[in-house]
Amino acid sequence: MVPTATRLGAVLVIAAHPDDEVLGCGGTVAKLAASGTAVHLTFLADGVGARCETDASLSPVDHQALDQRRNSARRAANILGATSVSFDDLPDNRLDSIPLLEITQRIEALIAQHRPSMVLTHHAGDLNIDHQRVHQAVITSCRPQRGHPVQTILSFEVPSSTEWQPPGSGAVFAPNWFVDISATLEQKLAALDAYAEELRDWPHPRSRQGVEHLARWRGATVGCEAAEAFVLARNLD
Template sequence: KASEILGAASVTLDNFADNRMDGCELLDVIKVVEQGIDQHQPEIVYTHHSGDVNIDHRRIHEAVITACRPVPGHPVKSLLFFEIPSSTEWQPPGSAPIFAPNWFVDVTETLNFKLKALEAYQSEMRPWPHPRSLQAVEHLARWRGASVGVEAAEAFILGRQLVM
């Protein structure tokens, strides 16, 4: 339902066990990501931040970095890392890289779509004052927006960008 609200053309899921990707061979995860890149030929890829507390998110980050190696002819020109409320900010200081965004997208006009999609994603949402509550997600978007002079923003770390 969330993907329908956002107008996603397709959603691809694999059979990796939830919160157990540390038990998967990294190469198996890389192959799944590479298949998606081969199929869709994206110029921009978004993935989790490397300092996320969730092991699955860190594993996906590693796989995406590897699958997006800048070899000749590779379609990916931009690689962006995003934050996940209740995962990215929960790493203890000094245990992992901090999320220090340097790329912002104004989402003032689309924030309500995101909130509606998250509301439909009931298995992951929590009641206020949890960081994954609708209120907290909206507060974060407004805070990120205020930090760059717009009403609401999504924050990313630019991992790589090829300008042609």
């Protein structure tokens, strides 16, 4: 379920890396945008630094890869109809090396800028450390204080991270909020194609087929053609 545009203010998607937003909630972003809701996408980590051969500054080749990843994110955002897309420069797969306060403050600045009523972000139990830290910082940034704009917080699943966390090692992704994306699944897959360099061959979960199969399965569990699944962290109606 997604509230109608008349009831829903701006939506902020806070992701660790470019492509997480399409994998986790691309169909929902497209559905919200089509309803007239302003959807802002933001990425906290650069998404390529962990692939560098050293911990030093990015080389010219690395900068080229970074530009390519960000251009892919912009193309995907256009396909989905997002209102804006922004990039931070925190180190890829090293967010555990950054004080939580610093990450939280950056998210608080984004919330102050966009004043979203809904935030979509990572699940706490993901295997990827950046996903875990982003989730923790979002929850900290969205402490339920008087006057805070965020009324709804949803955690999405990211194939090849959420389901790779073994039982007992982290919080289980047990979805209790589903969005029917039957009408926007093709947009989600088209946006995923913008990240062609990040896709893997079937049967990898981050393959095009894997992403579609997951959407179809999530849809089948709630009686529609395709869906995206979320864990509701908080909702104030």
